[in-house]
Amino acid sequence: xxxxxxxxxxxxxxxxxxxxxxxxxxxxxxxxxxxxxxxxxxxxxxxxxxxxxxxxxxxxxxxxxxxxxxxxxxxxxxxxxxxxxxxxxxxxxxxxxxxxxxxxxxxxxxxxxxxxxxxxxxxxxxxxxxxxxxxxxxxxxxxxxxxxxxxxxxxxxxxxxxxxxxxxxxxxxxxxxxxxxxxxxxxxxxxxxxxxxxxxxxxxxxxxxxxxxxxxxxxxxxxxxxxxxxxxxxxxxxxxxxxxxxxxxxxxxxxxxxxxxxxxxxxxxxxxxxxxxxxxxxxxxxxxxxxxxx
Amino acid sequence: xxxxxxxxxxxxxxxxxxxxxxxxxxxxxxxxxxxxxxxxxxxxxxxxxxxxxxxxxxxxxxxxxxxxxxxxxxxxxxxxxxxxxxxxxxxxxxxxxxxxxxxxxxxxxxxxxxxxxxxxxxxxxxxxxxxxxxxxxxxxxxxxxxxxxxxxxxxxxxxxxxxxxxxxxxxxxxxxxxxxxxxxxxxxxxxxxxxxxxxxxxxxxxxxxxxxxxxxxxxxxxxxxxxxxxxxxxxxxxxxxxxxxxxxxxxxxxxxxxxxxxxxxxxxxxxxxxxxxxxxxxxxxxxxxxxxxx
Numbered sequence: 136x137x138x139x140x141x142x143x144x145x146x147x148x149x150x151x152x153x154x155x156x157x158x159x160x161x162x163x164x165x166x167x168x169x170x171x172x173x174x175x176x177x178x179x180x181x182x183x184x185x186x187x188x189x190x191x192x193x194x195x196x197x198x199x200x201x202x203x204x205x206x207x208x209x210x211x212x213x214x215x216x217x218x219x220x221x222x223x224x225x226x227x228x229x230x231x232x233x234x235x236x237x238x239x240x241x242x243x244x245x246x247x248x249x250x251x252x253x254x255x256x257x258x259x260x261x262x263x264x265x266x267x268x269x270x271x272x273x274x275x276x277x278x279x280x281x282x283x284x285x286x287x288x289x290x291x292x293x294x295x296x297x298x299x300x301x302x303x304x305x306x307x308x309x310x311x312x313x314x315x316x317x318x319x320x321x322x323x324x325x326x327x328x329x330x331x332x333x334x335x336x337x338x339x340x341x342x343x344x345x346x347x348x349x350x351x352x353x354x355x356x357x358x359x360x361x362x363x364x365x366x367x368x369x370x371x372x373x374x375x376x377x378x379x380x381x382x383x384x385x386x387x388x389x390x391x392x393x394x395x396x397x398x399x400x401x402x403x404x405x406x407x408x409x410x411x412x413x414x415x416x417x418x419x420x421x422x423x424x425x426x427x428x429x
Numbered sequence: 430x431x432x433x434x435x436x437x438x439x440x441x442x443x444x445x446x447x448x449x450x451x452x453x454x455x456x457x458x459x460x461x462x463x464x465x466x467x468x469x470x471x472x473x474x475x476x477x478x479x480x481x482x483x484x485x486x487x488x489x490x491x492x493x494x495x496x497x498x499x500x501x502x503x504x505x506x507x508x509x510x511x512x513x514x515x516x517x518x519x520x521x522x523x524x525x526x527x528x529x530x531x532x533x534x535x536x537x538x539x540x541x542x543x544x545x546x547x548x549x550x551x552x553x554x555x556x557x558x559x560x561x562x563x564x565x566x567x568x569x570x571x572x573x574x575x576x577x578x579x580x581x582x583x584x585x586x587x588x589x590x591x592x593x594x595x596x597x598x599x600x601x602x603x604x605x606x607x608x609x610x611x612x613x614x615x616x617x618x619x620x621x622x623x624x625x626x627x628x629x630x631x632x633x634x635x636x637x638x639x640x641x642x643x644x645x646x647x648x649x650x651x652x653x654x655x656x657x658x659x660x661x662x663x664x665x666x667x668x669x670x671x672x673x674x675x676x677x678x679x680x681x682x683x684x685x686x687x688x689x690x691x692x693x694x695x696x697x698x699x700x701x702x703x704x705x706x707x708x709x710x711x712x713x714x715x716x717x718x719x720x721x722x723x
Contacts, residue, residue, distance in 0.1 A: 232641075252641045255718035256705075262718065271640055301637075311634045314624050316641030322620055323642070325682050327701040329675045330608050340605045342707045343595070346565055347526075347546045347610030348617070348649045350714045353705035355642045360698035368689045378683050381623045382676065388619050389672050395662045404654035407621040411550075411647035413636045420644045424549035424556065426720040 136291055137199040139164040143191050143213055144205035145174050145183060146359065147254060148230045150263025152202065153183050155296040158265045168194035169260070170209070177260040192220040200292065204230040207365040210237070218244065226285050228292075232312060232362075233369035234276045234305035247281055247289040250274045250308065251298060252316070258359035269297035270418055276305045313373035317366060321378060323356040430585055431493040432457050437485050437507055438499035439463040439472055440653065441548060442524045444557025446496065447477050449590040452559045462488035463554070464503070471554040486514040494586065498524040501659040504531070512538065520579050522586075526606060526656075527663035528570045528599035541575055541583040544568045544602065545592060546610070552653035563591035564712055570599045607667035611660060615672060617650040 140156075142149045145167050153167055167184035168191050169175055178184050188194045195201045195217045203213050210229070221227075227246040231237065234248055253271035255262065273293040277286050290300045303311075330341050330349060341349065367374060391399045414420045421427055434450075436443045439461050447461055461478035462485050463469055472478050482488045489495045489511045497507050504523070515521075521540040525531065528542055547565035549556065567587040571580050584594045597605075624635050624643060635643065661668060685693045708714045715721050 252638045254641075257718045264718070272637055274638070311631070311638055312641060314627070314631075315635050315638040315643045318623070319620060319642035319646055321679075321682065321686070322616060322646075324697055324701050325675065325679050326613060326616055327704050328682070328697060329612070329671075329678050331700065331704055332674065332678070333608070337605070337608075341609050342704070342711045343566055343713065344546045344568070344605055344609040345708045345711075345713050347548075347606060348613035349609045350705075350708050351645055351649055352613055352616075353701070353708055353714070354720065355645055356698075356701040357705040358698075360695050360702075363698055364691050364694040367686050367694055368691060371686055371689055375683060375687055377623075378679065378686075380626065381619065382679060384623050384626070385615075385619050385672065385676060388615065388622065389669060392615070392661050392665055392672075393669055395665055397658050397662060400658040400661055401654050403618055403622060404650075404652075404657055406625065407618050407647070407650040408654075410621050410625055410636070411644075411651040414639045414644050414647055417636045417639075419637065419639050420647070421722050423723075424551045424558070426648065426722045428715050428720045428722070429717075 136160065136288065136295065137162050139166070139198045140200040140202065141165075141194045141198040142167045143169070143194060143201065143203045143217070144209070145169040145178055145260045146204065146362075147258050147262040148251065148267075149202075149204040150183055150260045151253075151265065151267040152204065152230075152263075152296065154263050154265035155268055159297065160295045166194050166198065170205075174260050181260070183260060183263070191216045195220050195222070195225070197222050198225055200226050200228065200288070202228050202230070206359075206362045207231050207233065207237070207369055208361070214244070226288060228289050231369075232316065232366045234308045236369065237305075245282075245285065246278075247285050248276045248305070249289060249293060250276070250312075251293065252312075253298075254358075256354050256357040258362075266297065268293065271298055273298040273300050274308050275300060275302045276308050277302065309370055309373055313370055313377045317370055317374045318377040318381060320355055320358065320363060321367075321374060322381065323352045323354075326352045327356045430454065430456065430582065430589065433492045434459055434494040434496065435488045435492040436461045436478075437463070437488060437495065437497045437511070438503070439468050439477060439554040440498065440656075441552050441556040442545065442561075443496075443498040444477055444554045445547075445559065445561040446498065446524075446557075446590065448557050448559035449562055453591065454589045460488050460492065464499075468554050475554070477554060477557070485510045489514050489516070489519070491516050493519055494582070495519060495521050496523065497521070500653075500656045501525050501527065501531070501663055502655070508538065520582060522583050525663075526610065526660045528602045530663065532572050532599060539576075539579065540572075541579050542570045542599070543583060543587060544570070544606075545587065546606075547592075548652075550648050550651040552656075560591065562587065565592055567592040567594050568602050569594060569596045570602050571596065603664055603667055607664055607671045611664055611668045612671040612675060614649055614652065614657060615661075615668060616675065617646045617648075620646045621650045
């Protein structure tokens with residue numbers, strides 16, 4: 136596939152990619168670099184790079200694929216740093232959660248955008264898991280100018296790590312993710328914000344009795360702040376559309392509860408069960424009670 | 430503690446109580462009864478009762494404690510059926526998620542209300558888990574007329590199953606649960622409703638890419654419909670108050686996203702992480718990435 140690749144940005148995703156490739160691919164040399172000093176120390180200590188380098192420009196030299204897995208706000212400066220050092224014909228990819236807007240900036244490099252729809256609430260280079268992409272989807276959103284052979288190489292790259300690959304347009308990607316990922320994160324943050332708006336005694340109670348349902352929401356609300364700031368800013372318009380839909384439905388639902396309309400409630404609940412069943416059937420969720428949580 | 434007890438209603442909670450008591454208590458005889466025929470078949474098949482009986486009246490004879498774990502809408506009829514057959518001095522308890530309103534109806538029997546704040550999204554007599562109450566809280570909301578010795582017996586009963594016990598007023602209970610449990614369920618149902626309001630193609634995409642966050646919400650939205658219908662009806666007023674607070678916060682949050690106010694977003698996200706940490710520290714959640722889900 137590739138002889139040498141570079142991973143720039145070694146957080147949850149970057150370190151998971153390193154571990155997955157080491158276990159499952161035949162890539163000879165994987166160079167990992169992170170601008171953050173303490174991340175670089177973990178890279179050394181945990182052997183998350185085949186070579187320790189001191190700059191992103193040095194990191195990309197002779198690499199056939201360069202994967203940038205930083206938050207989008209660092210993206211421009213990374214490109215600037217590495218541009219002159221890229222190997223001729225090398226492919227660039229990324230792991231950003233919002234795709235629109237970036238294609239313009241990156242037309243000058245050989246760039247095949249990808250987004251692995253996988254993660255945990257943990258962050259940083261110690262959070263990596265070699266099986267993170269196993270059975271998850273990676274969405275590739277190539278521009279019109281992208282070479283078919285490059286798209287195939289990037290697809291195979293993700294498939295090697297156990298991922299399934301789907302190709303779509305940036306617009307389609309951002310719309311789908313605004314619903315399956317960005318809206319749930321908005322709602323999780325907002326429910327946490329709402330329960331934390333109580334006095335100290337009540338907060339203590341809320342923590343104690345959180346197993347009644349609340350704790351589920353706190354997981355994705357504990358995700359990496361910088362990454363999520365960038366996502367909310369980059370996909371702001373579509374996220375607001377999703378919030379508006381949610382709010383309209385919530386007003387209707389509130390009326391059903393105020394009216395104590397038992398028949399309508401049962402209808403809503405039965406329909407809700409179906410979505411979970413479909414997600415489990417699609418292999419995207421465990422069927423174990425309570426997520427198999429101990 | 431008790432020589433003989435009766436469990437009426439053998440769903441997730443009733444069957445978990447049977448299993449927990451069999452493993453952890455010295456109660457000699459536990460009689461389980463359910464009005465539903467197929468539930469009774471599971472009770473026979475899976476040995477979830479020390480004696481097979483054909484009515485709730487028969488089930489409660491000679492029992493020192495009668496626990497009713499049916500949805501609240503069946504509550505009145507169960508009480509009516511068993512009232513004349515109760516052993517003199519026997520204690521009644523329940524597992525209802527809303528406490529206000531029931532004290533009035535039940536003043537004539539020796540009743541100590543309890544609510545184990547534990548569960549999974551599964552339901553029915555096959556869903557029981559012997560460790561369901563381990564390290565969870567059970568809230569007891571005794572009336573003013575309750576005997577101190579009866580309260581102690583019921584507390585010990587839950588503690589035997591590994592639960593921690595807290596005593597409070599029905600009002601306090603219903604307020605806390607409206608926030609820690611009922612609001613999260615409303616929001617989970619509503620997000621599922623919102624994502625399902627799309628066309629067939631989009632629904633397929635939503636299912637495929639649900640690992641981006643959405644799937645977390647579908648768990649509690651798959652809970653037992655009848656039970657949740659009753660909860661939403663019984664605690665309607667407080668739930669609506671909680672929804673109103675949530676909606677007000679969501680409007681504010683939406684403005685922050687529309688303004689692309691990165692600083693404010695980071696503030697919200699950092700604060701959110703704290704709540705999860707507190708819940709984990711309180712022993713009410715796992716610290717494993719992604720709930721330890723496989």
